[in-house]
Amino acid sequence: MRYTLGMAGALALFWIINSGHYSPLLLALGAVSVLLVTWIALRMDVVDKESTPLHLLGRIGPYFLWLGGQIIASNLDLVQRVWRREPRYQPQVARLPLPQRSDICRVVYANSINLTPGTLTVELKPDHLLVHALSEEGIAALEAGEMSRRVSELDR
Amino acid sequence: MSAVLAILSGACLLLGSFLLLTGALGFLRFADFYARLHACGVTETLATALIILGLMLLSDSYLPPFKLLLILLFVLFSSPTASHALAKAAWNAGVRPRDNQGKRDLPLPAGER
Amino acid sequence: MLALTVITLLLVMAVALVRAFAGPNVFDRVMAANLFGTKTVLLIAAISYLYGSPEFLDIALVYALINYISVIGVLRVTELRNEQRGTKEGA
């Protein structure tokens, strides 16, 4: 129920931000649309703690700030690799452990790896990730486990 | 005030454009499929964020910035996911990563083929 | 600056097109199409500011939402191919 309400709330917010017209007719149509979509989403069985991660909301902010820093750093690294006369990179493939138990955290972890340029999740298996990286440093940084630890903390 | 905003937005747009060019260059120069995928990643995260931020600073009414924010949010959701889907599809189809000359296959962790 | 951004975007789109044409492998073309999609989102957003008509943003929003569906379609196609090959080998 909590998740249903959360999703309906998010959808209503999406409608209001997009609409820009607040006549009674359009607001009523908006309410009907939100109800319809929520109903379809319930039928699709996509309303659960993964699609509406309310429990993460409090802790996700600081994580995104940290992730933003990582993204900028790895972008700068990639920029200097690309603009050399001879593009310099040493690709690596490695397996990483996947300690996160909940699907949402695994996805946050995998997509954080994807969002930082230079590392890319190729496969997400039940107990490990297959990661392709442009350099040994990229793999080493992931193996050091800071990102993994921070993602695990989200769920706690 | 608006002059400061204009300068800030110009800086964001300029940096974003530079990153876009970087990504395109990498996309053109890298020898291996997976490496090119990384180059796309550069252009898609930070450059998108910077350009959209630059545009947001240019708005004078309140609705467009919100829409831009939504666009940024959805791009940040979908672009890493698309990269992953693409890598997975290529892996499924038997494309294996190569070294930086695009000649030899990389050593894979034990158990992968 | 806006004009510069638009020109850069067009240039990047041209580069993506070169990749889409040159390949070498089919996934490079898929990647190029995907890159093209995100660049179109940005191009339409930038043009909407350049021409001063914010209603274009809706179109950019549509792309941002549905751009990645075709990549998922490609993933499904390769999977089906693998499954078919698997059943043939099994038989």
Place this chain on the structure above:
Amino acid sequence: MELLVNSVLLMLLVATAGALVVVRGLLASTMLTSVYGLLSASFFVTMDAVDVAFTEAAVGAGVSPLLLLLTVAAIGRGEPRAAGALPILAIVLVTITGALLIIGTLDMPPFGSADAPAHTHVAPRYLQLSGEEIGIPNVVTSVLASYRAFDTLGEVLVIFTAGVAVLLILATPGQRGSARPRYTPGSHSEPHTILQVVSKILIPFILLFALYVQFHGEYGPGGGFQAGVIFASGIILYGLLYGLPTVCRVVRPAVVETLAAVGVLLYGTTGLLAMLDGRPFLDYSVFAANPVLGQHIGILLVELGVGITVASVITVIYYAFANQFEMAEG
């Protein structure tokens, strides 16, 4: 600047078209088609044809590559190399037709000229009076759903007929002209955790955005056609990730097939209601004492009909196609 953007986009468009002709391999062609769609949408945007751009965005770059992909999945990726010598007849025919078309454009008025027939016939009236007569900001919607509502009814019928035709051709044998999955394979061998979780978050927003486009057609770009396509692509995304049987359980084929007809009927009935009152077909002024309000209600109803039909027909076509390749798979 505008000229530069337009000419670069057009050059890219021509290059893509050329590449489409040369490239072998159907998957590659499909991707180039999607690039072509994206480019034409950008081009329409720069020409200020926002509603057309919207349609192209949703159809040309969204749904049609997907349907092509499903076709590729069903028939395989290879394209046989044409055997034999150059297709001389085809080249001659294409050259002559192309030349005739180019000669034809010479008679057209210059681009944007104010005294072109298109701008002197009914367009001034639409532009000047639609504000008073219909009272909605988006003139395109006024023209489409009110002044030219009868034409639009024809277009909706075309879409409906296309859906029926696809069903007739691709119907599963023994199921009375319907394409429904016959068997229930187990869940996918490997779940797509990342894609499924992200799509779980995005699908409700795609669907709601479709409805937003549906109901704001009077104010901004969009309307029933675009909304229907976006809604259907949300459903197709769900189907791609969770499998055809699951999506058929959520959105039943029988319901979708009925809805395709309901949309057309809604449109037609709106028109008939006017006739019951002794007014011409599709004259919306009967719906309220105030004619402008009547126009509002009428446009909302017919756009809803369009949206329902388009969404249903595209979903039906997806079911029929997907059923085809899942049968090839099984």
